[in-house]
Amino acid sequence: MLEKLKYPIGKPAIPSEIANKDINNWITIIENFPAKLDKLTANLTNEQLDTPYRDNGWTIRQVVHHCADSHQHSYIRFKWALTEDKPVIKAYYEDKWADLFDSKTAPISLSINYLKALHAKWVYFLKGLSEEELNKTFIHPDGYKPIKLNKNIAIYAWHCNHHFAHINNLIISKKW
Template sequence: MTLEELQYPIGKAHIPANISKKNIENWISDIERFPHELEYLVRELSDNQLDTPYRENGWTIRQVIHHCYDSHHNSYTRFKWALTENNPVIKVYYEELWADLDDSKNGPILLTIDALKGLHAKWVYFLRGLSDKDLEKTFIHPSGNEAISLKKNIGIYGWHCQHHYAHIAQLMIRKGWK
């Protein structure tokens, strides 16, 4: 596999210019299922397996799992900012540095999977209650200075769930663990 295939096992996110209600429903469904599918995928992995990088110089499975919580928690907050402020510039978090902290490198994954279940249940409830007008609201990501609509961000995070699930699942297949 090429480095790009290892980095982007399902390809890069492709969010359509015209986002339909069906797109949004599918993405929310992806977000809803993710913690449970992730738990099922990794339930029998040993600590040694959890500490295996999904690619050379990549994060370990453990770090990927903790990253998903960190990223999704930040995203949930960004939704709240977009709905309570006028086109806010969001705060960037340095995911590489967060992934290098002790809780991400060594922490038990079950704590994070349980946290993901709670976060995603609340997030999905929240997302399903958004109006069409709400979905048009935006925030500014300082790295690109582009306004990102909430409906686009739902697509980004539906993809994000599948993207990191594929990192783990493909490593497990390559290693013969699955």
């Protein structure tokens, strides 16, 4: 049960061969995420926003702020991969960032508005990448294995759906 709460849509399943239609579908998910998240959370009270989606999990507020932090990092990683040769990216402690006062208390509108702007810019950027550029890589210091940009698009489409499901499932289970 805990695994289903942690990974409500399962862990990422990225095809070994990535087609243009896959990339286009993933970009569409990234494009639509901020508006879907805004609509999903628009009528939640502060008490509801401060409810964790599982025991010892983040609150809805922390999840929303985490998405803004994480997606900002991803956008920058794309830029590094295209301007440097296989850069080792800077990792960050997601759990510690989610524990900072702004992630625990700030209005989610700050992150939702940021996601709307960031995703608009990110999607514009992603749609302009060539196949050669989509095959460029960066290295995550935890894995030391190059990650192709086309795979990173898949990871972040999954990330959007993953955290949307955390919030949506909680709303459904609480009958909000």
